Amino acid sequence: MPGIVRRLDELFKKTEGPWSERILAELDFALRISKNSENGLEKEIETALDALERRAALDGFIGQAAAEEAEKMLAAAAAEAKKYTLLCASHAHIDMNWMWGYNETVAVTLDTFRTMLRLMDEYEDFTFSQSQASVYEIVAEHDPEMLEEIKRRVKEGRWEVTASTWVETDKNMPCGESLARHILYTKRYLSGLLDIDPETLNIDFEPDTFGHNVNVPEILSNAGVKYYYHCRGYDALSLYRWESPSGNAITVYREPLWYNSGIDSTVAELVADYCIEHGLKTMLKVYGVGDHGGGPTRRDIEKLIDMSRWPVFPTIRFGTFREFFKTLDAVADTLPVVKDELNFIFTGCYTSQSRIKMSNRIIEGRLNEAEQFAALAAKTGTFKYRGDYLESAWRCALFNHFHDILPGSGVIDTREFALGRFQQAAAAANTTLAGAMRHIASLVDTSRIEDGGGLEETVSEGAGAGFSATDYGVSIPERGRGKTRIYHLFNPSPRERTQTAELIVWDWPGDLSRLKISDGAGDLPYQVVEAKKGYWGHDYAKLLVFATVPACGYATLTLGESEPEKLFTAIPGDPRVDRFEDLVLENELVRAVFDNENAALLSFTDKKTGRDLIDPSRPAALFRVIEEDDSCGMTSWRVGRYMKITNIDTNVKMKKPALGGGLRKQFSYSAGFGASRLDVTVSLDRGSRRLAFEVECDWQERPVKGKFVPQLNFTAPVAYSCSGYRYDIAYGTLFRNDLDSDVPAVSWGLAVPQENGADALMLISKTKYGFRGTGDSLSLALIRSSYDPDPYPENIMHRFGLALELVPAGTANLALAENAYDYNHPLTCVAGTRHAGSLPAAASLMRRVEGSAAPAAVKLKESGDGGLIVRVYETDGKDTEAVFEFFKKPVSASFVDINENTLEGKAGIRVAGHRVTFPVPAYGVASVCVEI
Known part of the structure; x- marks a missing residue:
C-alpha cells in the first residue's frame, strides 16, 4: 500500500x-x-x-x-x-455587518439570492440552503418580488430554509431567554412569511459561532430543534450527541473541513473513512463562497455534475442539510456523547467593542422587566399588552447577537448600526415598562392620603422628563405636587426585597431636615444624598429609603413634612476640627477596609463568622492597566499574553465629602493614568453584603501596533484556596477549573473555596462578560483597545458598574442567581397621585413560593389569546417542584414549549387557589401557560 x-x-x-x-x-x-x-x-x-x-x-x-x-x-x-454517497448542500455564509454597514449587508443578500435563483432556473437538480431569519426579512422589505420566487423554490424543495435563529448568533454572552427568543420569533416569522411548517425548522446552523454554552442542547430540545451544525469551539469529534446537564441531547455535525469552500476533485478524500467510522453510507459536503455572500458558483455546479458521472467515485448528488441529518437518526443512539461546553475560541470577543456589550445587557434586562410588568398589568387591569411592539424590540436585540456584532469583531459601521438598533429597542422596552408601572399605580387606592397643602405655587408636575433616559433608563417624571408626594416602588424579582431604594423628588417646597417617608405601616429610614440639584429648569433631591417591596409587585410610599420639634437656631458651618478616618465601609453584616493611599480593598469580613476574604498582602478591588502581546494578531478576537501589569494605585485622590449615613456608606476617588482618568464611587448599603463600584472612565489609551494592546482590568484576589470558579451561563451555572484565560459569563463569577462550609467572594458585572478565574483570584476585563478591524473602538467616556459580594457558606446557586439579578435590576420608583383605586397600597402580583427554579421570563402568549407564560430554569441540580402564587386566581395551567405550543400528554401541573405547582427536572427548563 x-x-x-x-x-x-x-x-x-x-x-x-x-x-x-x-x-x-x-x-x-x-x-x-x-x-x-x-x-x-x-x-x-x-x-x-x-x-x-x-x-x-x-x-x-x-x-x-x-x-x-x-x-x-x-x-x-x-x-x-457507488455504495457511498456525497450529499452536496450549497450555502452562502452572509455575515451581518461584519466588515461593512447594513446597507452593504442588504446588497450582499439580494445579490447573492438573485444569483441562486438564476442558477436554479438553469440547473433543475441544483439545491440551495440558507440560514438566518434576518436575511429573509431583508428580502421581504427590500425586494418582495424576489420573495415570491424564493417561496416557489421552497415549495419545490430546492431552496432549503436552515434558519432556526434570527441570526447566526453568539452562544456565550446572550442570556438563556435571548437564545429562546431567537427560535420563537424565527419559527413564527418564517413559517408565516414562507408558508412552511415551523416543525421543519429543526436545524440550528451556526458555522462560524465562536463557542457554544453547555445549555444549548437544553434550549434547542425545548424548542423542537433536533440538529446542530458548527465548525468552531471543539476539535475532537465530527459527529456526536451533545448532552446538556439536564440530559436533553441533540445530534451534532461538526464540519470536518470548512463551511466556506469550492468544489474540486478532492471532495471525496474523506468520504470512505468518515462513513466507515460512523456506520454511514452518506457524507455531507458543504460548499459555496461565503462571509460576504456569494454562494456556489457555476463552476461548482458543473464540477459536481461532471464528477457524478465518474464511474469510480462516490454517488454525488445535490441535497439538503435536513436530508443529511435524517440519515443520522438511524445511528444517533450509537454516537459518542459530549457533555461539556464547546469552548474556548476568540476570548477577546468577550470584551471588544464594549459599548455593544453594554447595550446587550441593558436591553435584555429591560425587556425582561417590560414584558413581566406589562403582562401582570394586563392581567391585573386593562393594560394593553403590545406583543408586536415588544417583538420589534427583541428583533433589534437578536440581530445584534450576530457572531461578529455582539463579539465586537466588526468595524465602525458595525458598531454604529448596533447602537442605533439598541436605542430603538430601548425606547420600546422603556416605554412599555413605564406604561405598565403607571397603569398598575393608577389602580392603587391612594384616596386616603392627605394632600398636605402648598398646591397653588407648584411647579413640580412634569419635572424630570427624560431624567433617567440619559443612561438608557426608564423616564419617570414627577406627577405629584405640594409637600405631600406619593411614590410607588416596583420590584421585578420573584421574591420580596427589603433594601435601599432611590427616590428622586422634584421641586419639593418643604424642609428637607423635617422630611418623613412612610409606607402606611410606619415611618421608614431615609437618607438625603443630594439636595437642590438643577435639571432643565427644575430642582431635585436624591433620597435613599429603606423599604420592603413584595415580589413582582409594588409598595406605596408617602413623602411629607413633619412638624418642627424645636425652634431653628442658625449656627455657622465653618470647620472647627479636622478628622482623619480610615477608609472603612461597614454595616450590620460586613466590614470592608480600604487602603487610605490607593483605595485598594485590604479586608472584607463577615461579621457573623469573623472570616476575612481578603489577604492584605494581595489587595483586591484594584483597577489595573495591562499591556497585551499583540503578536498573534486579530486583536479584537484574541486577548494577548499579559506582558505588563500596572496597578492604578498612584495619583489616587479622594473626593469630598464621603457619605456616612445610615442607609448607604460610600466614598469616591479619582486616579489619572497614562492619558486617561478613572472616577470611582464605592458604596455599601444597609442590610447588604455587596460592595458596589460605580465607575466613569475617560479612556484614552491607544494600542501600539506590533507592540501591545492596552486593557483596563479589575481584579480581586482572595485569601483562600479555590477549588475552581463558578459562572452563570444561559439558563444556569457552570463550574470551571482554574484557567489563566478569559472565559465568558452572563453576569457573575464566584471563587469557590476548597474548604467546605466557607464564605466565598462573588464578582458581579452590569455590562461586562470577560471573566478570569486563576491563581485564587477573580478578575474582569473592562475595556480593551483592540485595533482591528475597528481601529479605535474604545476612546470615549465609559460608565459601568460592578460589585464584590460576600457570599455566606452554603449559598445555593439559586441565591447566587438572585443576588446578580437584584444587582442588575434595582427597585424602580414611579411617581403617583391621589385617587381612588381597586388595588391595595402594596401587593405581590406573582411570587415564587417554593422550589429551586429561577424565573427567566413572564410574558403573554404571542398568539394574543391572553395566556400568561412563565418560564423557569432549575439551578441546583435536583428535581424540584416550582410553586408560584398569583394575585388573581388562576383558572388552569399547562406545559408549553419555547414556541408556546401546548405539550399534550405532559402532566404534573396542579392549580389550587392562587397557586400553580409544577415539576422542573434537574438543570432543566420548563415553560407553563397560566390562564388567569
Whole structure:
C-alpha cells in the first residue's frame, strides 16, 4: 500500500489536465475504499496504475483514452465506490455587518439570492440552503418580488430554509431567554412569511459561532430543534450527541473541513473513512463562497455534475442539510456523547467593542422587566399588552447577537448600526415598562392620603422628563405636587426585597431636615444624598429609603413634612476640627477596609463568622492597566499574553465629602493614568453584603501596533484556596477549573473555596462578560483597545458598574442567581397621585413560593389569546417542584414549549387557589401557560 501511495503522488505531480485529474482522483478514492473492502482492491489499482504510468511516460500526459482504459480496469472498485454517497448542500455564509454597514449587508443578500435563483432556473437538480431569519426579512422589505420566487423554490424543495435563529448568533454572552427568543420569533416569522411548517425548522446552523454554552442542547430540545451544525469551539469529534446537564441531547455535525469552500476533485478524500467510522453510507459536503455572500458558483455546479458521472467515485448528488441529518437518526443512539461546553475560541470577543456589550445587557434586562410588568398589568387591569411592539424590540436585540456584532469583531459601521438598533429597542422596552408601572399605580387606592397643602405655587408636575433616559433608563417624571408626594416602588424579582431604594423628588417646597417617608405601616429610614440639584429648569433631591417591596409587585410610599420639634437656631458651618478616618465601609453584616493611599480593598469580613476574604498582602478591588502581546494578531478576537501589569494605585485622590449615613456608606476617588482618568464611587448599603463600584472612565489609551494592546482590568484576589470558579451561563451555572484565560459569563463569577462550609467572594458585572478565574483570584476585563478591524473602538467616556459580594457558606446557586439579578435590576420608583383605586397600597402580583427554579421570563402568549407564560430554569441540580402564587386566581395551567405550543400528554401541573405547582427536572427548563 505505501508503494501505491507513493506512485500515485508522483503521477499527481507529473501530470495535469482534466482526464488526469479525473482518473487520479478515482484511483485515490479506490485506494481509500480498498482498505475497508473485504476482498481488497490493491490488484486492480496496481494494474490501472501500471497502465497509467506507461502512458504518461510515452505521451507525457494522461488523456481520455488512457483514463477510460484505467477505469475499465477498476470495474470492481466502481461498484464498491457507488455504495457511498456525497450529499452536496450549497450555502452562502452572509455575515451581518461584519466588515461593512447594513446597507452593504442588504446588497450582499439580494445579490447573492438573485444569483441562486438564476442558477436554479438553469440547473433543475441544483439545491440551495440558507440560514438566518434576518436575511429573509431583508428580502421581504427590500425586494418582495424576489420573495415570491424564493417561496416557489421552497415549495419545490430546492431552496432549503436552515434558519432556526434570527441570526447566526453568539452562544456565550446572550442570556438563556435571548437564545429562546431567537427560535420563537424565527419559527413564527418564517413559517408565516414562507408558508412552511415551523416543525421543519429543526436545524440550528451556526458555522462560524465562536463557542457554544453547555445549555444549548437544553434550549434547542425545548424548542423542537433536533440538529446542530458548527465548525468552531471543539476539535475532537465530527459527529456526536451533545448532552446538556439536564440530559436533553441533540445530534451534532461538526464540519470536518470548512463551511466556506469550492468544489474540486478532492471532495471525496474523506468520504470512505468518515462513513466507515460512523456506520454511514452518506457524507455531507458543504460548499459555496461565503462571509460576504456569494454562494456556489457555476463552476461548482458543473464540477459536481461532471464528477457524478465518474464511474469510480462516490454517488454525488445535490441535497439538503435536513436530508443529511435524517440519515443520522438511524445511528444517533450509537454516537459518542459530549457533555461539556464547546469552548474556548476568540476570548477577546468577550470584551471588544464594549459599548455593544453594554447595550446587550441593558436591553435584555429591560425587556425582561417590560414584558413581566406589562403582562401582570394586563392581567391585573386593562393594560394593553403590545406583543408586536415588544417583538420589534427583541428583533433589534437578536440581530445584534450576530457572531461578529455582539463579539465586537466588526468595524465602525458595525458598531454604529448596533447602537442605533439598541436605542430603538430601548425606547420600546422603556416605554412599555413605564406604561405598565403607571397603569398598575393608577389602580392603587391612594384616596386616603392627605394632600398636605402648598398646591397653588407648584411647579413640580412634569419635572424630570427624560431624567433617567440619559443612561438608557426608564423616564419617570414627577406627577405629584405640594409637600405631600406619593411614590410607588416596583420590584421585578420573584421574591420580596427589603433594601435601599432611590427616590428622586422634584421641586419639593418643604424642609428637607423635617422630611418623613412612610409606607402606611410606619415611618421608614431615609437618607438625603443630594439636595437642590438643577435639571432643565427644575430642582431635585436624591433620597435613599429603606423599604420592603413584595415580589413582582409594588409598595406605596408617602413623602411629607413633619412638624418642627424645636425652634431653628442658625449656627455657622465653618470647620472647627479636622478628622482623619480610615477608609472603612461597614454595616450590620460586613466590614470592608480600604487602603487610605490607593483605595485598594485590604479586608472584607463577615461579621457573623469573623472570616476575612481578603489577604492584605494581595489587595483586591484594584483597577489595573495591562499591556497585551499583540503578536498573534486579530486583536479584537484574541486577548494577548499579559506582558505588563500596572496597578492604578498612584495619583489616587479622594473626593469630598464621603457619605456616612445610615442607609448607604460610600466614598469616591479619582486616579489619572497614562492619558486617561478613572472616577470611582464605592458604596455599601444597609442590610447588604455587596460592595458596589460605580465607575466613569475617560479612556484614552491607544494600542501600539506590533507592540501591545492596552486593557483596563479589575481584579480581586482572595485569601483562600479555590477549588475552581463558578459562572452563570444561559439558563444556569457552570463550574470551571482554574484557567489563566478569559472565559465568558452572563453576569457573575464566584471563587469557590476548597474548604467546605466557607464564605466565598462573588464578582458581579452590569455590562461586562470577560471573566478570569486563576491563581485564587477573580478578575474582569473592562475595556480593551483592540485595533482591528475597528481601529479605535474604545476612546470615549465609559460608565459601568460592578460589585464584590460576600457570599455566606452554603449559598445555593439559586441565591447566587438572585443576588446578580437584584444587582442588575434595582427597585424602580414611579411617581403617583391621589385617587381612588381597586388595588391595595402594596401587593405581590406573582411570587415564587417554593422550589429551586429561577424565573427567566413572564410574558403573554404571542398568539394574543391572553395566556400568561412563565418560564423557569432549575439551578441546583435536583428535581424540584416550582410553586408560584398569583394575585388573581388562576383558572388552569399547562406545559408549553419555547414556541408556546401546548405539550399534550405532559402532566404534573396542579392549580389550587392562587397557586400553580409544577415539576422542573434537574438543570432543566420548563415553560407553563397560566390562564388567569
